[in-house]
Amino acid sequence: MQSNKLGWILLAPTLVILFFFGVLPFLYVVFVSFHQWNPFAASPEMIFNGAENFRRIVFDDAFLNSLGVTAAFVVFAVFSELIIGYLLAQAFMKEFPGKSLFRTIHTLPLIMAPIIVGSVWKLMTTPSIGIIPHYLDEWFGITMNIGTSAPVAFMTIVIMDIWHWTPLVTLTLIAALVSLPRDPFEQAQIDGANKAQTFWHITLPMITPAVVATVFIRLMDAMRTVDEVWMLTGGGPGSSTRFLGVHIFKEVFPKTNYGYGSTISVIVLYLTIVVCWLLYVSMLAPRKNRKG
Amino acid sequence: MTRQNAPQLDTAPLTEEDNENKPTETQETQGFLPIETNAFDRCFISVVIWVAMSLFWFRFIEPTGLSIWISNVIALAIAVHIVRKG
Numbered sequence: 001m002q003s004n005k006l007g008w009i010l011l012a013p014t015l016v017i018l019f020f021f022g023v024l025p026f027l028y029v030v031f032v033s034f035h036q037w038n039p040f041a042a043s044p045e046m047i048f049n050g051a052e053n054f055r056r057i058v059f060d061d062a063f064l065n066s067l068g069v070t071a072a073f074v075v076f077a078v079f080s081e082l083i084i085g086y087l088l089a090q091a092f093m094k095e096f097p098g099k100s101l102f103r104t105i106h107t108l109p110l111i112m113a114p115i116i117v118g119s120v121w122k123l124m125t126t127p128s129i130g131i132i133p134h135y136l137d138e139w140f141g142i143t144m145n146i147g148t149s150a151p152v153a154f155m156t157i158v159i160m161d162i163w164h165w166t167p168l169v170t171l172t173l174i175a176a177l178v179s180l181p182r183d184p185f186e187q188a189q190i191d192g193a194n195k196a197q198t199f200w201h202i203t204l205p206m207i208t209p210a211v212v213a214t215v216f217i218r219l220m221d222a223m224r225t226v227d228e229v230w231m232l233t234g235g236g237p238g239s240s241t242r243f244l245g246v247h248i249f250k251e252v253f254p255k256t257n258y259g260y261g262s263t264i265s266v267i268v269l270y271l272t273i274v275v276c277w278l279l280y281v282s283m284l285a286p287r288k289n290r291k292g
Numbered sequence: 293m294t295r296q297n298a299p300q301l302d303t304a305p306l307t308e309e310d311n312e313n314k315p316t317e318t319q320e321t322q323g324f325l326p327i328e329t330n331a332f333d334r335c336f337i338s339v340v341i342w343v344a345m346s347l348f349w350f351r352f353i354e355p356t357g358l359s360i361w362i363s364n365v366i367a368l369a370i371a372v373h374i375v376r377k378g
Binding site: 051054055057058059267270273274277281 | 327336340343344346347350351354360
């Protein structure tokens, strides 16, 4: 009982900060989501309108389009980052000349602010001044214009996200791979297991918690990405890269529609939690009647 | 490694002090859900289903004239069932 009391005392400052900076704002957003509120309108007061915002959101084509675009982005980006991150982590487990230099260069994008990444990629992909459209045209005869082609703009954002966040996945997976015990691998080698069998039956099950944690972090980040996309395409061309974060931004700031913007935020939070929970349940949650 | 050199496992029963220091675990029950859940998990699952049902109802059922309160009553019944027997 004494240790419990000490634990609560040590946790208290964190819990207080979390309550004021995490729980209270969340409750306030939920409260606002049930109101019609435009503080810069002729009547700036909050008007309670029940579930009207939620009724509106399921018929909002712009929101549903953003949801689809964001889902496609999350699947493409997170899956690619996981595959490339794992391959790089395996490469860094081996010794090769220039490994330290390559690891440092590989980690550099991670320390850049997303807004800077967006600006740099904007400069690199702008037709007539950008290095990427220039060489694509010169070497392959391909005309690249993210301002007019929706698929090109979307894929450029996916590639930018992969470039920016794969180092995080690599570092996490290196930490997981380094901590693995050697015995199971030696026993598998003695038993004649090939590389694929070793990966599926030994490596993957043992690094699953690290993989799930990494996917959680990247998935939550990808679902609320705003600044990079805002800098690179501004949500265009049309609404082809108008991700949920950009949609909320446009709804709340230019339109000053705080009530409906809060509703979208609550729904995005709900979807993020549900997706992460389903992922957790499918990969880590203890199941009944599990053998062994 | 011979049997004599093998490390001896400590199989002594836990003392009362050890039992006190053991981390406490939440009460998990066996219900119809395919995973082991505690009370908080079942409440969480109920809320998730309630929100999903409400959004589905708004989009597809309410335009036919059926009130959202019917969805809320069904969601409440499901929640009670999950919390009690999940």
